[in-house]
Amino acid sequence: MIEARQLRKEFRTPVVKKGRWAGVRALFSSEYVHKEAVKEIGFQIKRGEFVGYIGPNGAGKSTTIKMLTGILHPTSGEVLLGGINPHKDRRRAVQRLGVVFGQRSQLWWDLPVKDSYDILSRMYGVKPSEQQQRLDQFAALLDLQEFWETPVRKLSLGQRMRADLAAAMLHDPELLFLDEPTIGLDVNAKRNIRSFLKLLNEEFGKTILLTTHDMDDIEQLCGRVMVINHGELTYDGTTRQLRDQIGLPTLIRVTYRGEYRLPVLTPEGRYPFRLTEQKHDRITVEANRKEISTMDILRELGSWGEIEDVVMEEPDFEEVIHRIY
């Protein structure tokens, strides 16, 4: 559904020399700095996937999204959206895609929200009956009524983001590109946006590519995650595999019913897990899931006494990501 083939973007910026009229002289400068923001990346995203696209600041995420959506021309390489090249056939491509940039609204700043929807519907050739039907649906899901008549510039960030999401979906595109849609939002607002996105993906089958710095977005929404660093794809796989690959320990807390007996753990390590805490009827062990499965650990711990309760604590996803940046 989304295909990037050897996609590359190099920015050329004129060198600004110090001194009087520096800015003006830069306009006529023949010296440039070259920045390869995206270095020949390639991937395919299938219909119905929800993919997270993450990386540290300046890694090349927004540049990629802008190329995928046809806003920015790649220096080389090709993008195909359901077989359509957005740089060659922009009209057809925009009918298929919706975009939300968290930092910038596509709505008309001084107009009431509803007027922006009228303009967008005309632009995309959405029939009035369809517009009404979709807006009714979005209004119910995103609580749009509370700011229907309000000029966009007066909306809170959370309201603006909901209004923008509805705008992006007004022409019912198959693909949705989201660049930091939860940036700066409070916990409740994030939850609302996430459940709407989940619904779009799971119930309406939309294919979604999401960039974010919020690892909860990734964990809660994305089955697959791609990591970009210094313009290169450094990981592409499931969040589960990513955790396993980094190999941070999982904590397993077991409470025993009554007596239990610890075996003598030899220094060379009879078991590929470590006992990190022992308190009354409870013990905590730490294990690397690459080395031993949870079932094997529980089988072993079960042989020490009768298990009453088990609590597992996965490594913090934020920490996992920190290790690969």
Ligand SMILES: Nc1ncnc2c1ncn2[C@@H]1O[C@H](COP(=O)(O)OP(=O)(O)OP(=O)(O)O)[C@@H](O)[C@H]1O
């Ligand atoms: N128009 C431009 N001209 C010159 N350099 C640019 C331009 N746009 C982006 N860059 C540079 O390209 C690199 C990638 O930028 P990009 O905005 O894609 O990163 P990002 O991963 O989206 O970062 P962030 O998480 O901070 O939004 C950065 O070094 C940035 O300074």
